[in-house]
Amino acid sequence: MKEGRKVVLLHGYSRRNSGDGLLVDLSTALLREALGDDVSVTLVAADPDSFPDYGQVSGAPVIADRGAGRLAAAAAALVRWPTEKSRHLTRLLAAADLVVGVGGGYLRARTGAEAFRLELGHMVQMRAMAASGRPAVYLPQSIGPVLAGSAVASGFFEARLIGLLGACTSVFVRDDRSLALLAGNRNTKRAPDLAVLEFGRHRDEVMSRAAQRTPQVSHVAIVLREAPGWSSVQRKRYVASTRALIALLESRCRVSFAVQSTGRGNDDAAYYRREGIEGDLPTLRHVLQEDTPDVVVSVRLHGALESILHGVPAFHxxxxxxxxxxxxDLGIEDWVANxxxxxxxxxxxxxxxxxxxxxxxxxxxxxxxRIxxxxxAIVAALREAAGVCTESS
Incomplete structure (x- = not known):
């Protein structure tokens, strides 16, 4: 196996959302496991400045731009006119031995605004990936739906997603509905989320940390976020239920609140303030390290999984x-609810x-x-894709 191969890691978001930062870290760790410690990884991210610990980071076309620059880049993307960032991405991909899509849930959209961001953000990167002709592996994803309320719009977007993903060497999905959507693509396989895979790799260490803690629950940390694009009835129910949950827990034990994301348009602290929750709002990582709770209740999936990796049970x-x-995949179906x-x-x-x-x-x-x-399977796919590239270049 050739050493020192070059990998371009697409679809990074921002370390200001610690869940997305975790997925970038886990994607990179998986690449090193599969291809060796000397692999060279260039991250393409929406918020490149938030990854100062990565030596090679490139701003993603459109979504890494700001202000008027973003509007100009979006207009250029709509007419397929190359910009400085898109040309730079093309050069990166042409020089890569392997292209990898970070694990996550970014290839879907509930609303028209989200579909616009999908088109101008992630699908721009996907088109560049497909045009490069380089071997490509997408790590465990949740894919679709896109604008499920409109059959015509949904069919249009999803057909394009399916076609672009069909150009990859391998695509891994982390849920059965995504697998069903891509059933016509023979390159698609089911696999657990990256954080679940990490738990499987380090379960003995996690269990050792967990064994050092008391089995009694006297401190519960809560990670909330604003309700996503639900109906007004669902939003009201969510707010009422979370308030009831907080009141019930506060009558039984100590409750603290933690923030998982402070990224653009995704600010958990702002939501807490709107709900009247003031005072100290540390990051979940800080809470886990400095004021470790006995249990975490998290609305954010990777807040829950990060807690589990730290040796703290988490209800999601x-x-x-x-x-x-x-x-x-973890075997704890009775610790998750809608x-x-x-x-x-x-x-x-x-x-x-x-x-x-x-x-x-x-x-x-x-x-x-299963984990x-x-x-x-993912490690084997990464190695095989890199090997195909080596033989053809």
Missing amino acids: LSYERKGFGAYE AADFDAHAVVARILGTDAVRSFWTSTGRGMG RAGRA
């Missing part, structure tokens, strides 16, 4: 199917129940075979 209030897929329609009393009963912490960690052992097989 999921607003997308990716959460249910991840918790199914954020738009959950029973606060049931959540409290689950996390404060007798032997709740011990049963959580016991249940995670059920999915280890390890998924990681092995």
Whole structure:
């Protein structure tokens, strides 16, 4: 296997959202595992300045621009007119041995505004990937739907997504609905989320950290976010249920609040303030390290998974199917609920129940075979794709 190969890692977002930063880190770690420590990774990101620890970072076309520059870049992208950033991306891809799409859930859109961002952000990168002709592997994704309320618009966008992903060497999806959407693409396989894969790799270390903590629950940390593009009824129900959950927990134990994202248009702290939650709002990472809770309740999936990796059980209030897929892969399906329609009393009963912490960690052992097989399949696909490139170049 040739050493020192060059990889372009597409679709990075921002480290200001610690979940997205985690996915970039886990993608890079997987590349090093598959291709060696001397692999050269260039990250293409929407917020390149937020990754100062990465030596090679490039701003993504359109979404890395600001102000009037973004408007000009968006107009150019709509008519397929090359810009400085798009030409730079083309050169990066032409020189790469392998192109990789970071794991995540960015290839979907509920609203017209989100579909516009998908088109001008991620699909610009995908078109460049397909045009480069380089081997490409997309790490575990949740893909679609796009504008599900409109059959014509949804069919248009999803057909293009399916076609672009069909140009890849391998595509991994982290839930069954994504697998069904791409059923016509023979390059698509089901695999767990990257953070779930990381848990499988380090479960013994996680269990060791967990064993050092008391099984009694006296401190619960909560990670909230603004409700996504739901109906007004779902939003009201979500707000009422989270308020009820906080009140129930505060009557039983100490409750703290943590922030997972402060990125553009995705500011958890602003949501807390609108809900009347003031005072110290540390990051989840800070809470896990400096004031470790006994249990975390997180609306953000990677807030929940980051907690688990730290040795803290996490109940996930999921607003997308990716959460249910991840918790199914982990074997803890009874620790996830629909954020738009959950029973606060049931959540409290689950996390404060007798032997709740011990049963959580016991249940995670059920999915280890599937998790390890998924990681092995991804590593093999990365190596195979890099090998195909080496033979053809």
